[in-house]
Amino acid sequence: MISNIIKTEWLKLKHYKAFWVLLSVTAISYPGINGIAYYAFMDSIDAKSQSGQLVKMLLGNPFAFPQSFHTTAYLSSFFTFIPAIVVIMLITNEYLFKTHRQNIIDGWKKNNFIWGKFISVFLVTLIVTLFYLAVASIIGTLATKEMAGINIFEKANYIGLFSLQVFCQLSIAFLLGLLIRKAFIAYGIYIFYSFILENILSGFFRVKSKKWGVDYGHYLPFEISDRLIPLPPSIGKFNEADNKLAIAAIDSHVVYTLVLTLFVWLLSFYIFKKRDL
Amino acid sequence: MTVLEINAISKSYGKIKALDAVSFSIPQGSVFGLLGPNGSGKTTMLSIILDVLQADKGGYKWFGQPPSYQHRKKIGSLLETPNLYHYLTAVQNLRITQSISGRGNEDDIHAVLEKVNLHERKNSRFSTYSLGMKQRLAIAAALLGDPAVLVLDEPTNGLDPVGIAEIRNLIKGLSDHGHTVIMASHLLDEVEKVCDHVAILKRGKLIASGAVESVLSAEDCIVVNAADQVLLEDCINGYPGLIRMSRSAEGIECYFAKGTSSAEQINRFCHEKGLVLSQLVSKKKRLEEKFFELTAE
Numbered sequence: 001m002i003s004n005i006i007k008t009e010w011l012k013l014k015h016y017k018a019f020w021v022l023l024s025v026t027a028i029s030y031p032g033i034n035g036i037a038y039y040a041f042m043d044s045i046d047a048k049s050q051s052g053q054l055v056k057m058l059l060g061n062p063f064a065f066p067q068s069f070h071t072t073a074y075l076s077s078f079f080t081f082i083p084a085i086v087v088i089m090l091i092t093n094e095y096l097f098k099t100h101r102q103n104i105i106d107g108w109k110k111n112n113f114i115w116g117k118f119i120s121v122f123l124v125t126l127i128v129t130l131f132y133l134a135v136a137s138i139i140g141t142l143a144t145k146e147m148a149g150i151n152i153f154e155k156a157n158y159i160g161l162f163s164l165q166v167f168c169q170l171s172i173a174f175l176l177g178l179l180i181r182k183a184f185i186a187y188g189i190y191i192f193y194s195f196i197l198e199n200i201l202s203g204f205f206r207v208k209s210k211k212w213g214v215d216y217g218h219y220l221p222f223e224i225s226d227r228l229i230p231l232p233p234s235i236g237k238f239n240e241a242d243n244k245l246a247i248a249a250i251d252s253h254v255v256y257t258l259v260l261t262l263f264v265w266l267l268s269f270y271i272f273k274k275r276d277l
Numbered sequence: 278m279t280v281l282e283i284n285a286i287s288k289s290y291g292k293i294k295a296l297d298a299v300s301f302s303i304p305q306g307s308v309f310g311l312l313g314p315n316g317s318g319k320t321t322m323l324s325i326i327l328d329v330l331q332a333d334k335g336g337y338k339w340f341g342q343p344p345s346y347q348h349r350k351k352i353g354s355l356l357e358t359p360n361l362y363h364y365l366t367a368v369q370n371l372r373i374t375q376s377i378s379g380r381g382n383e384d385d386i387h388a389v390l391e392k393v394n395l396h397e398r399k400n401s402r403f404s405t406y407s408l409g410m411k412q413r414l415a416i417a418a419a420l421l422g423d424p425a426v427l428v429l430d431e432p433t434n435g436l437d438p439v440g441i442a443e444i445r446n447l448i449k450g451l452s453d454h455g456h457t458v459i460m461a462s463h464l465l466d467e468v469e470k471v472c473d474h475v476a477i478l479k480r481g482k483l484i485a486s487g488a489v490e491s492v493l494s495a496e497d498c499i500v501v502n503a504a505d506q507v508l509l510e511d512c513i514n515g516y517p518g519l520i521r522m523s524r525s526a527e528g529i530e531c532y533f534a535k536g537t538s539s540a541e542q543i544n545r546f547c548h549e550k551g552l553v554l555s556q557l558v559s560k561k562k563r564l565e566e567k568f569f570e571l572t573a574e
C-alpha cells in the first residue's frame with residue numbers, strides 16, 4: 001500500500017511546476033544566505049584593520065570544517081519558510097481542487113491521504129537537507145585551508161538535527177494548511193506566528209523566567225526545534241554561558257521535537273478522519 | 278440482487294436537517310435516478326455513500342456488505358464538480374485515478390478519453406478546458422476500467438445539447454451492458470429517458486421511490502372533453518371511483534385509483550347521461566408533472 005501511496009504522490013508532484021519552482025528558490029536561498037555570510041566574514045578577516053584581526057582572533061573560522069555543518073545549518077534554518085510555503089500549497093491545493101475528496105472517492109482510506117502528505121513532507125525535507133548538505137560541504141571546502149588533522153564529520157550530527165528541525169517545522173506548516181484550508185491565510189498565519197508572534201512570546205517568557213525560574217519560551221512550537229541548532233560556538237562566544245547551556249540542551253530538544261512532530265501528525269490523522277470532506 | 282441498500286440515513290448541518298431517515302435500495306443493473314429540488318439532500322446522500330460525509334444516523338451496504346474502501350475502488354464516481362488537478366493534463370489526471378482505484382491501465386486511459394471525445398486534447402492541462410470538457414474528463418475518470426457501478430452527480434452539467442445526448446446514450450449503453458448507474462439530476466426529461474428506477478427527495482425526506490412506472494402511475498388519469506365542459510364536469514362528478522378532477526388545456530383530467538379506470542365505462546356513463554364526448558384519452562403522467570406534484574409546497 002505504501003508503494004502505491006508513494007507512486008500516487010509522485011504522479012501529483014512530478015509535473016507540478018510551482019512545486020519545483022519553489023524548491024529551486026529554496027535551492028538558491030541556501031547558498032545565497034550562506035555565501036553572503038561567508039564572503040562577508042572572509043572580507044572582514046582579510047581586512048588589514050585592527051577590527052578585522054580582532055574578528056579573526058575571536059571567531060576563528062565558523063565556515064571551516066567541521067564547524068561548517070553547524071554554521072550553515074544555523075543560517076539555512078532562517079529560510080525554512082520557503083519549503084513551508086511548498087508544504088502549505090500541497091495540502092491547500094487539494095482543498096482548492098477538491099481532489100482530497102476525489103482521492104477518497106476513488107478508493108483511498110482517509111489515512112492513506114495523510115500518509116501521502118507525510119511522505120511528501122518527508123520528501124521535501126530530504127531535498128532541503130540535500131541542499132544544505134551541498135552548501136555546507138562546498139563552503140566547508142572553500143573555507144578550510146588545511147584539511148590534515150581535521151575530522152570533517154565531527155559536527156555531522158547537525159545534518160540530522162537540521163533535517164529534524166525542518167521536518168518538524170514543515171509538519172506544523174502542514175497542520176496549519178490542513179486546519180485552515182485557504183493557502184494565503186495559512187501562509188499569513190505561519191509567517192506572522194513564526195517570525196513575529198513567537199519572538200514576542202519568547203521575549204516575554206525570557207523576561208518572566210527571572211521571576212518564574214523557568215523559561216517557558218523554550219517550549220513554544222517553533223522554539224522547540226529552533227533550539228536544535230543554537231548559535232555556533234565561535235559566534236556564540238559573545239554570550240558563552242548561554243551558548244553552552246543551549247548546546248547542552250540539544251539532546252532534550254531532540255526528544256521534545258520528536259514528541260511535537262508525532263503529536264502534529266497524530267492530530268492531522270485524527271482531524272482528517274473525523275472531518276467531513 | 279441489491280447493489281446498494283440505504284437504511285434510515287440522517288444527516289444534519291447545524292439546525293438544518295439535510296437527510297431525515299432516508300431508506301431505499303438500488304437493484305443491480307438498474308439506472309437509478311435520485312431526484313429532488315435544490316437543497317433536497319441528493320449530493321449529501323451521494324457524499325455519504327462515497328464516504329466523503331459521515332451520516333449522523335443510519336447506514337448503508339454496498340453489495341450486501343458493510344462499506345469499505347475496496348468497494349469505492351470498484352465504483353466510478355463523479356461528485357458535484359469535476360475534482361481534478363488543474364495543473365495536470367487529462368492523461369496525467371487519469372493516471373492518478375488509475376493509481377488510486379487500480380481500475381484500468383494505460384490503454385484504458387486512452388480508450389475512455391476517446392469515448393468522451395477528449396482524445397485530441399489529452400495533453401492539455403485541465404485548467405485550459407471549458408466547463409463541458411472538464412465534465413467530460415470527470416466522466417472519463419468515472420468510466421475508467423469499466424466499473425460495474427457508476428455514481429454520477431449531475432453528469433450533464435455544463436454540457437451542450439450534443440454532449441447531453443452523448444451522455445444519455447452512454448448511460449443507456451452502460452445499462453444495456455448490465456452496469457448499475459446511480460445518477461442525481463435536475464433534468465427530469467433526461468432522467469425519464471434513461472432511468473428505470475427513481476427516488477425523489479424533498480427537504481431531506483424520501484417522498485417516493487421505486488420503478489419509474491410505479492412512481493409515475495400511482496393513479497390512473499383519463500382526459501375527457503365535450504362541447505359543454507360545465508355539463509361534463511357535473512356528469513363526471515357523479516362517476517363512481519373518481520378521486521379528483523382538474524381542468525387542463527386538453528380537457529378535464531379525471532383521476533382514479535391505480536388499475537380501476539376504464540375509458541369504455543366512462544364513455545358509456547356519459548352517453549347514458551346524454552353527453553357526447555369529443556375526446557377520451559388514457560393519459561400517462563410524465564415524470565416532470567409527477568415531480569412537481571410531489572415536491573409542491
